[in-house]
Amino acid sequence: MRQAPDGPLSGAARRPGLPRGPAERGHPAPTQSDTATVQAYAHVRDLPADALALLAEAESQHVEFGADWYANLIDTVQAQAPRSAEVRLHVLRQDGQVKAVLPTVRHARRLGPEVASLSNFYSALYAPALADGVDAPALLPLLRSLRRERVAAYRFAPMDPQSRPFQVLREAMRLAGLSTHAYFAFGNWYLPVHQSWPAYLQARSGQIRSALKRQGKKFAAEGGRLEIVHGGPALMPALAAYESVYARSWKLPEPYPAFMPGLIQLCARRGWLRLGVAWLGEQPIAAQIWIVANGRADIYKLAYDETYKALAPGTLLTAHLMEQAMDVDQVREIDYLIGDDPYKAAWMSHRRERFGLVAYDPLTVGGLLGLARQQIGAAWRRWHPKPALHNDNAAAA
Template identity: 50%
Template sequence: MVIKVSVYKHPDEFPDDVNQLFEAGAQTNVESSVAWYNNLVNAVYPGDVAICIYVLRKNNIPLAALPMRVTRSAFGQQAGSLSNYYTALYAPVTSSALTASDMTELIRAIKSAHTPLAAMRFAPMAPESADYGLLLQALRACGFKAFTFFRFGNWYQPVIDDWQTYLKNREGTVRSTIKRMGKKFANEGGSLELVQGGENLERGLAAYQHVYALSWKQPEPYPEFVPGLIRTCAAHSWLRLGVAWLNGKPIAAQLWIVANGKANIYKLAYDESFKAYAPGTLLTAMLMEHVIEQDKVREVDYLIGDDPYKKSWMSKRRERWGIIAYNPRSMAGLLGLMHEVLGRAAKHLKSKISKLSTVHALPKEQDAI
């Protein structure tokens, strides 16, 4: 048995066998695809020497990849998942043949390559996944003190019915808004467009950018990421870009990504001066009907956060968590570990005090007369 760990600085460097590993991973998560990482690196981390995409091969067969960034500071080196706030789900890219000992060898190789490595951090991840458990086990086997932490809630909808049945199960206010505002919007010159690529791609992209600039949202810190993502999705037939037009002017837009039986609601925005038309609701309804009836998806995912409006469209909630692991043999790692332990202890104590205060604040029962 021969174990070899290679490192690549950009997805463009991947040989065919590594491309195949990532494409297999993309069957369950678009954000594990070569296309996703290409856009992320090019738009967010161009020329970044900290990028290290580690790949473990056993007997010349790639079994696992960990896309990472390894940063240096006066306190040592830290390795983290190649992700940022654009990332809704990070996961090691793995083969079904991967074992716990294989993952341990990969973590050990990364630790050895960056001595002294103070800490490793991976997020956001699905805590119920096998890879999450393997990663935790491997980190601890390599001497790291690993902890898990909550990142965000994730609302989603398993699709088991047709559009009309799904709609009947929504709140009455949602159904009423779709009916009333849909009629008003159409009567006043409104229309809804679905862009999937082709000759309308750049017009749709321009409409999205126009709406986003007029919305309540902060400007994108990496302005090339979303245009790159939209073009990437169009090239792979993943794009579902909805645009609401009113008398020739774009007033709302939503970016959905559809692949492998799943629809991800990735970006949405609307011009607040046209809020009275409920263009966001109308677009969501149009796109939801399309992915259920035409794309035949098994799941619709609202991705990041517990925004109250998501409950109107989704019936299930799960959580995304992260892993932070410290190397106690590194001075920086030991300091980080002490800070982590003390922080958790303080949080636990605060929680207990709060509960006790609540109990003592309850009114006493009155004696019976």
């Protein structure tokens, strides 16, 4: 194991049966410790204004930390979850001031409930929203309120192991008496942007440059064109084009079909969307979803129709969107988000890692069993180590 506010909320309907204010059905009453109070809410739209403001501050670091992201995730994913999975957004106040918002999902289990981050395979990064100056002891009242519910296990991922939220949450769980462990989640390739698109392209290998030039000429000769949609009247045709390409690609159908349309429309409304489409005549043959905000360009989704693989529409579209991100949007970083797919090293220059946190309450049966499994798994990995992925930050060829 490796150690280590702007824009209105979506108006989608709330999951039936969930309470409006501080959680009622199956939710704890507000708890108090000295001058600290903790309340739980079932949806971001139920949060008070000061808690939304703290989420807005967090969103300025990454879009997935904001209220709009969580609203779409709740409305399109969690709304389809079993009743045993309940969204709870825990708000910690000290002397009446909001100090933290911890978005979670509480899962009912046979050997005791588990609390997990409000995230899933659509999430590239997760973090609690913390006010300035909040440290691990300040977060303790929130963790203690969860322990009083006899929560057996806690799972938070994916997180940046170098970030303050990761360090604070890990130490707070330890201080609360939980057996806490960090684990590797996935690799993340990214590119700090210090140059224009022409300069960047010149630094690529001759093979990449010649391939882009050759394939670009062939694509144009066949009647191909590239389009980047931000929103407006072109949005719905571009969304339909993306869904058409995705359905004809090698990728499996989306398990939650409403999530991506919700995200695309959210990003268009907030000015974040860069939806690239490669057209061959009137036929869309490749599509990519990039999210541009806070000086970052996140490459979120991509797909192409393998029938037209010889035209390299995905490669040409990536180059077109990178030029937009560098020279028009002038971002500081381009991020390939999840995974160590080999092709990412050809475009990106650096690699970092995302981790998760898992903690067990040793005073619960479920926690003891989880801890035992954790220790057995750790011993197995020590005796059967996997080769470590070389993590140098040299520029890709």
